[in-house]
Amino acid sequence: MKTYHIWTIGCQMNVADSAHLAAALEALGYRPAAGPADADVVVLNTCVVRQSAEERVVGRLTSLRPLKARRPQMVLAVMGCLVGVRPAEDLPQRFPQVDVFLPPSDPEPLLALLRQREEEARGKKQEARGKGQEARGKGQEAGGNEHGAAPVLQITSPEAAVIGLIASERDLLSIPRFIPPVTAYVPVIYGCNHVCAYCIVPYRRGRERSRPVAEIVAEVQALVEQGVREVTLLGQIVDRYGYDWRHETRNTEHETEGSGPDLADLLRAVHEIRGLWRIRFLTSHPNYFSDRILEAVAELPKVCEHIEVPVQAGDDEVLRRMRRGYTVADYRALVQKIRRRLPGCSIATDVIVGFPGETEAQFRATYDLLAELRLDMVHVAAYSPRPGTLAARKMVNDVPDEEKQRRRQAVEALQERIVGEINSRLVGQTVEVLVEEQHKGKWRGRTRTNKLVFFQDDADWRGRLAAVRITWAGPWSMQGEVRSGDSHLT
Numbered sequence: 001m002k003t004y005h006i007w008t009i010g011c012q013m014n015v016a017d018s019a020h021l022a023a024a025l026e027a028l029g030y031r032p033a034a035g036p037a038d039a040d041v042v043v044l045n046t047c048v049v050r051q052s053a054e055e056r057v058v059g060r061l062t063s064l065r066p067l068k069a070r071r072p073q074m075v076l077a078v079m080g081c082l083v084g085v086r087p088a089e090d091l092p093q094r095f096p097q098v099d100v101f102l103p104p105s106d107p108e109p110l111l112a113l114l115r116q117r118e119e120e121a122r123g124k125k126q127e128a129r130g131k132g133q134e135a136r137g138k139g140q141e142a143g144g145n146e147h148g149a150a151p152v153l154q155i156t157s158p159e160a161a162v163i164g165l166i167a168s169e170r171d172l173l174s175i176p177r178f179i180p181p182v183t184a185y186v187p188v189i190y191g192c193n194h195v196c197a198y199c200i201v202p203y204r205r206g207r208e209r210s211r212p213v214a215e216i217v218a219e220v221q222a223l224v225e226q227g228v229r230e231v232t233l234l235g236q237i238v239d240r241y242g243y244d245w246r247h248e249t250r251n252t253e254h255e256t257e258g259s260g261p262d263l264a265d266l267l268r269a270v271h272e273i274r275g276l277w278r279i280r281f282l283t284s285h286p287n288y289f290s291d292r293i294l295e296a297v298a299e300l301p302k303v304c305e306h307i308e309v310p311v312q313a314g315d316d317e318v319l320r321r322m323r324r325g326y327t328v329a330d331y332r333a334l335v336q337k338i339r340r341r342l343p344g345c346s347i348a349t350d351v352i353v354g355f356p357g358e359t360e361a362q363f364r365a366t367y368d369l370l371a372e373l374r375l376d377m378v379h380v381a382a383y384s385p386r387p388g389t390l391a392a393r394k395m396v397n398d399v400p401d402e403e404k405q406r407r408r409q410a411v412e413a414l415q416e417r418i419v420g421e422i423n424s425r426l427v428g429q430t431v432e433v434l435v436e437e438q439h440k441g442k443w444r445g446r447t448r449t450n451k452l453v454f455f456q457d458d459a460d461w462r463g464r465l466a467a468v469r470i471t472w473a474g475p476w477s478m479q480g481e482v483r484s485g486d487s488h489l490t
């Protein structure tokens with residue numbers, strides 16, 4: 001049996017890309033391996049958003065060198081943001097152990113290589129059997145179609161056949177694994193046009209490309225048919241969904257006119273899918289979170305009350321140099337608007353500390369803003385200069401590392417206290433939990449507001465909605481006891 005192993009770091013987009021690739025490999029007859037040592041195909045799906053992420057990738061690649069030397073027939077592939085949409089020419093020299101490099105969201109180079117190797121292997125076998133011998137059952141064996149572009153399907157098991165139903169269209173290949181997950185990520189807009197001063201993502205993931213509504217709906221439909229109950233629609237700026245059609249390439253200007261679907265329309269279309277219970281979307285940018293989107297979230301019962309909208313800094317001067325395109329007052333007003341229209345909505349944000357030139361007072365402004373807004377989740381990162389970005393080219397990385405770490409830890413401590421307080425108010429309340437899996441003997445799932453809940457029960461709760469009374473709450477998770485279940489929407 002042919003096997004694969006995918007190692008993924010980075011954001012949800014990478015998780016989605018890995019799932020897509022896994023589905024494509026499974027459609028080719030590969031099965032998950034226990035680890036890289038047992039796999040015929042090893043893929044590293046990479047992130048370079050900070051230097052530390054890139055160092056982990058390079059470390060992993062280095063540690064795979066002896067394995068590749070021992071098993072040269074193993075295919076080693078590198079995918080994602082280390083490669084980028086315009087791969088650097090020196091990649092093969094830097095990583096000679098790698099057989100194939102795949103841009104983000106594009107499994108095709110690996111699939112083509114595997115198909116080519118299979119053809120070569122088949123050719124050799126046939127040669128050995130002697131020329132002129134009729135190739136027996138070639139059609140069924142390869143299962144390829146006449147269009148050439150689609151992956152060769154080897155229908156070797158009922159599970160693979162299920163995947164095969166949608167595998168003829170490359171963009172619909174999104175369902176890996178033989179126990180389909182309860183939740184899934186669905187990219188709806190690729191790339192980013194924003195070019196924030198610190199960020200390498202636009203250079204590695206390219207310009208914005210929205211997927212057509214019908215294609216997304218078909219993919220979600222297929223996921224639901226296989227047991228998925230919650231989808232998270234993904235984009236670097238998900239609330240810019242459809243802008244590329246409506247405004248050609250007008251960059252960061254905030255315009256709402258033009259025709260064509262936006263995220264609100266997409267949410268409404270996905271909401272129609274029977275059997276889907278929950279819809280989330282991320283990441284939003286404050287400039288594009290329109291009233292239409294807010295109304296759709298408020299009106300559509302399946303769309304969860306959880307918004308991820310990064311602020312990055314709480315000081316106008318820093319925001320300006322980051323090229324974020326909004327002020328602290330704009331962000332505060334957006335949070336207030338969301339809370340007015342969606343009481344109880346949880347809000348998550350991202351913050352960078354130690355951006356070039358960030359003074360103690362400017363950091364303090366970020367800290368004070370977070371203390372004032374009391375958001376439900378803050379992902380905080382120490383600024384890391386990334387090659388090619390405006391900040392790396394034009395600004396001095398002048399906040400010392402220890403100071404960056406002190407600022408990061410201060411924000412983390414503040415947030416731990418705030419979230420602990422927010423969550424403790426849920427003790428005694430009953431919340432709806434979509435149960436995803438069992439973990440160390442406990443069922444684990446999330447509330448509509450994206451809070452992690454654990455409970456113990458003998459029944460099989462996987463993929464079901466449970467009403468759970470919260471008995472204990474900490475900043476990162478809560479525990480409770482199940483009251484009843486399956487109060488789901490259809």
Ligand code: SAM
Nearest residue numbers: 198199236237283310350351381382383384386
């Ligand atoms: N598109 C999202 C947005 O507009 O905020 C974020 C996408 S980025 C992949 C995820 C997070 O990484 C960012 O929100 C930012 O906080 C962090 N990040 C990006 N570049 C960084 C850098 N050079 N140093 C530290 N953190 C960075």
Ligand code: SF4
Nearest residue numbers: 192194195196199236
């Ligand atoms: Fe990076 Fe800014 Fe684009 Fe987010 S919006 S991916 S932070 S450039």
Ligand code: F3S
Nearest residue numbers: 010011047048049081
């Ligand atoms: Fe990393 Fe690329 Fe995502 S750099 S955070 S994997 S977009």
